[in-house]
Amino acid sequence: MFTLHKKSAFTLIELLVVISIIALLIGILLPALGAARKTAMTVQCASRMRQLTLATVTYATDNKGRFPLNAQNSNENQQYYWYQYKTLGAYLPAAETTANTSTDPNASIGGTVLVCPSDIDEAGRSYTINGFSSSGYQLVRDGSPWAGANASDDVGTFFTDAPRNSSSILLYGELHSVWGPAGDNRLYWSGNYYGTFGSLYNRFIKHGFSAGRFSGNPTESAIDWSRHGGEDELKADGKANFSFVDGHVSIYDDEGVVNHGDETSTLDVLWSDLDPKLQ
Numbered sequence: 001m002f003t004l005h006k007k008s009a010f011t012l013i014e015l016l017v018v019i020s021i022i023a024l025l026i027g028i029l030l031p032a033l034g035a036a037r038k039t040a041m042t043v044q045c046a047s048r049m050r051q052l053t054l055a056t057v058t059y060a061t062d063n064k065g066r067f068p069l070n071a072q073n074s075n076e077n078q079q080y081y082w083y084q085y086k087t088l089g090a091y092l093p094a095a096e097t098t099a100n101t102s103t104d105p106n107a108s109i110g111g112t113v114l115v116c117p118s119d120i121d122e123a124g125r126s127y128t129i130n131g132f133s134s135s136g137y138q139l140v141r142d143g144s145p146w147a148g149a150n151a152s153d154d155v156g157t158f159f160t161d162a163p164r165n166s167s168s169i170l171l172y173g174e175l176h177s178v179w180g181p182a183g184d185n186r187l188y189w190s191g192n193y194y195g196t197f198g199s200l201y202n203r204f205i206k207h208g209f210s211a212g213r214f215s216g217n218p219t220e221s222a223i224d225w226s227r228h229g230g231e232d233e234l235k236a237d238g239k240a241n242f243s244f245v246d247g248h249v250s251i252y253d254d255e256g257v258v259n260h261g262d263e264t265s266t267l268d269v270l271w272s273d274l275d276p277k278l279q
Contacts, residue, residue, distance in 0.1 A: 038118070042228045045116040045174070046241045046249040049127055052113050053171055053243040055091035056082065056129070057161055065160035066135035067171075070193045079106045081192045082129045083114070110189060116174060116241075118227040123177040124187025126224075130170050131193035132272045133245075134158055159245070159272055166246040168270045174240040176224045176233075178212035188213060194222050200265035200275055204258050205236050225254055242269055 060067050068082035082088060085107045092113060110124035119126040135158050163169050173194060180188035196207045210218035220236040228251065230238020236254050243249045254260075257269045264279055 038228070041117045042239075042241070042251065045118055045126075045227070046251065048113040048116065049172055049174075049241050049243045050247065050249045052088075052092070052127060053249070054247055055088055055113075056171065057245070057247060059088055059091050060161035063135075065162060067133040067158075067161070068129070068135065070129065070131065070134040081108075083108050083110070083125060083192065085109050108189070110187060116227060119174075119177055119224070120188065122180070122188050124180065125189040126174060126177055127172045128175040128190040128192070128194050129172055130271060131195040132158060133171060134193060135160075161245060163245060164273055165270055167244055167248065168268070169245045169272065170242045170269050171245050172243040174224045174227055174242075175222055176209055176214070176219055178209050178214060180212070191222075195271050199263065200271065200278060201258050201263040203271060204265070204269075205254060221254075229253075 056067060068087050069080035070082060071080055080087065089107075089109050092109065108125075114125045114127060115123050116126035159169060175190040175194055177188035177190050179191065194207075195203050198207060204223065205221050208214075208219035208221050210216070214234075217234065219234050223236075223240050224233070225236045225240050226233045226238045228239040228241070239251050239253045241249055241251050252269065257266055258264065259266060265275060267275060267279065
């Protein structure tokens with residue numbers, strides 16, 4: 001004689017409870033996963049900037065301690081910028097270019113370690129060098145690359161790969177990817193240098209962009225403070241990575257580098273050894 005056993009099954013109420021629990025767990029975990037992803041992107045950005053910095057320091061070591069010129073000779077149509085293949089191309093892994101390096105000696109490099117994963121999707125280059133590192137500064141300070149500014153010795157000077165405050169003097173920063181699209185790859189690029197002859201505060205905050213993709217809609221700063229935790233690309237909020245001459249990378253928010261009350265620098269991040277005298 002066989003005994004039939006009735007199979008148990010989920011009731012509709014039990015199924016709905018399980019679904020509700022799963023939905024609740026997803027709601028709890030998604031923000032944490034999103035935050036973890038953003039943190040990972042910030043770390044990857046810092047890692048790429050460190051690679052770029054070490055490549056540039058190696059370049060300086062091979063060139064009597066001097067960093068790239070960042071200048072051009074309009075009479076001879078010669079350009080010497082840090083982002084050209086002929087400058088740092090040999091020091092970077094798998095550098096991409098905007099032109100064929102075999103036919104164009106001025107070809108620009110981008111992609112790979114030059115792009116922050118937190119930058120806009122169309123970015124081809126996210127970082128820019130401190131203009132006061134340019135070894136051609138004293139030679140061309142009455143013209144390019146300083147946009148015709150009449151510079152004097154009390155506004156800054158170029159530094160070598162062994163300054164007195166190498167752990168505090170910045171080499172690269174995260175700038176807005178403004179210029180483009182370039183060629184067929186439709187990418188946006190950061191500029192050739194940053195740092196103005198204005199106050200130290202202005203170099204970090206007030207000197208923004210109103211050209212390129214920001215034409216008619218200016219940013220509050222040339223530095224892209226929005227990549228890591230910011231909510232508005234135009235505003236100077238959030239955080240940005242900076243690399244230093246000694247090779248390390250640190251992340252700061254705007255209040256870590258400037259005092260908004262009296263519009264001065266905290267002097268935690270220096271543009272050159274002369275910063276304390278310019279305050």
